Amino acid sequence: METYDKDRLEFEAQRRKKAESFQLNINPETEEPPEQKQPEEINSYSGQDVKKQIARESKKSLRKHTREKNREKKKRNRRNRRMFRIMWLVSILLVGAMLATYIVTGMNDLLAINRPDNTEVTVKIPANPTLDSVTAVLVRDGVIEEGSYFKIFATLTNSSRDFAEGTYQLRKNMDYQAILTNLGGKASRTDTVEITIIEGMSVLEIADKLVKEGALNEKDKQTFLDYCASDKFDADFDFLKAITNGGDRYYKLEGYLYPDKYEFYHNDDPMSIIYKFLNNFEARLYDKQTFDGYDKRYSYHKMMEKTGTNYTLDQLLTIASIVQAEAANKEDMYYVSSILHNRLTASDDLGVFNLGLDSTKYYPYRSEESLPATAGKNYKSRYDTYTLRGLPPGPICNPGNEAMKAALMPAQTNYYYFCHDQNGQPFYASTAEEHQANLESIKNGG
Numbered sequence: 001m002e003t004y005d006k007d008r009l010e011f012e013a014q015r016r017k018k019a020e021s022f023q024l025n026i027n028p029e030t031e032e033p034p035e036q037k038q039p040e041e042i043n044s045y046s047g048q049d050v051k052k053q054i055a056r057e058s059k060k061s062l063r064k065h066t067r068e069k070n071r072e073k074k075k076r077n078r079r080n081r082r083m084f085r086i087m088w089l090v091s092i093l094l095v096g097a098m099l100a101t102y103i104v105t106g107m108n109d110l111l112a113i114n115r116p117d118n119t120e121v122t123v124k125i126p127a128n129p130t131l132d133s134v135t136a137v138l139v140r141d142g143v144i145e146e147g148s149y150f151k152i153f154a155t156l157t158n159s160s161r162d163f164a165e166g167t168y169q170l171r172k173n174m175d176y177q178a179i180l181t182n183l184g185g186k187a188s189r190t191d192t193v194e195i196t197i198i199e200g201m202s203v204l205e206i207a208d209k210l211v212k213e214g215a216l217n218e219k220d221k222q223t224f225l226d227y228c229a230s231d232k233f234d235a236d237f238d239f240l241k242a243i244t245n246g247g248d249r250y251y252k253l254e255g256y257l258y259p260d261k262y263e264f265y266h267n268d269d270p271m272s273i274i275y276k277f278l279n280n281f282e283a284r285l286y287d288k289q290t291f292d293g294y295d296k297r298y299s300y301h302k303m304m305e306k307t308g309t310n311y312t313l314d315q316l317l318t319i320a321s322i323v324q325a326e327a328a329n330k331e332d333m334y335y336v337s338s339i340l341h342n343r344l345t346a347s348d349d350l351g352v353f354n355l356g357l358d359s360t361k362y363y364p365y366r367s368e369e370s371l372p373a374t375a376g377k378n379y380k381s382r383y384d385t386y387t388l389r390g391l392p393p394g395p396i397c398n399p400g401n402e403a404m405k406a407a408l409m410p411a412q413t414n415y416y417y418f419c420h421d422q423n424g425q426p427f428y429a430s431t432a433e434e435h436q437a438n439l440e441s442i443k444n445g446g
């Protein structure tokens with residue numbers, strides 16, 4: 001019993017002790033539980049160590065992300081390069097195929113391989129033609145098919161500036177070179193104009209006729225006249241190069257535009273027209289013909305040597321132009337020429353100091369009535385032989401062959417004067433008195 005009580009008393013004592021101990025650990029001012037002790041492995045790090053650890057983890061993660069990104073970029077670049085190579089190859093193949101097709105079709109058109117039809121086509125090239133306008137006409141009229149290829153060919157062969165306005169006859173099976181040759185050389189033009197230049201016409205009158213008949217465009221008329229007054233043709237023709245007083249003349253080419261029947265193109269080039277005149281004149285100088293008193297045929301150039309004339313070709317043309325303007329007929333030409341020669345060589349005691357010819361008074365115009373308003377009332381020609389001694393500076397018109405022959409081989413007379421009645425009947429005189437009597441007779445109708 002005592003043992004039981006003793007044990008019970010010890011148990012009660014321990015229980016009270018535990019209860020007191022439990023009360024001491026409760027904080028009466030807060031309801032928060034007591035701070036719990038952290039594990040040793042966490043509490044062993046400082047705040048700085050945690051930051052470093054986080055930084056290392058971030059860098060490691062960033063490097064990993066960068067590597068993955070670079071790998072992905074390389075993969076993408078490889079895919080792009082493969083795609084680019086494929087697209088580049090496809091483009092090259094397409095361009096090559098297109099270029100090959102263009103070259104083949106272009107070469108076929110150039111050589112007229114795909115144009116076997118030899119049908120003739122009338123092609124009208126417009127005024128002031130350009131490569132583009134000519135190409136458009138050729139394509140439209142079916143002469144060519146590949147316009148761009150034609151333009152390349154024309155440019156490479158320096159043929160793009162050789163076109164001239166006109167109507168041409170071409171065939172559909174012509175190659176490019178043949179087309180350009182025909183368009184440049186005018187050999188196939190069909191728009192021709194036939195014009196007859198009459199003996200005695202002046203440069204001004206010829207220009208007007210060319211415009212009227214359609215061989216010369218009105219806007220090119222002044223260019224034609226300017227060329228006739230220039231030295232542009234001297235290098236090609238010795239007879240022009242021999243002229244020494246070109247600056248004293250109104251038109252240097254007056255007398256050299258040989259009267260004849262010509263065929264020009266519609267709205268032809270002024271320089272081409274003049275070359276045709278001058279070439280014809282040169283040919284006439286060397287063509288053999290008959291001369292009175294000679295059995296054999298000689299050229300005009302050769303007859304100048306045989307007669308031993310003291311006059312130059314230009315002076316003979318000047319005399320011939322006056323003969324052409326003054327004489328009434330063929331026979332009269334040789335008498336008028338004789339009078340001119342006699343007066344040019346007359347001594348002063350005969351009282352013949354100048355030629356005194358009406359045909360020279362208003363040159364380059366035909367008469368006082370034909371003077372332009374810009375000439376003024378007191379117009380004075382540099383060719384007026386009433387005041388000028390000797391021959392005028394140059395021809396006053398373009399003489400024909402008969403007048404040229406008369407100038408070279410005049411009749412042998414002692415006449416110094418001539419005149420004509422209203423019917424063209426000539427009267428000749430050796431003295432001033434005889435000449436005055438002839439004038440009175442004509443005035444009185446006798």
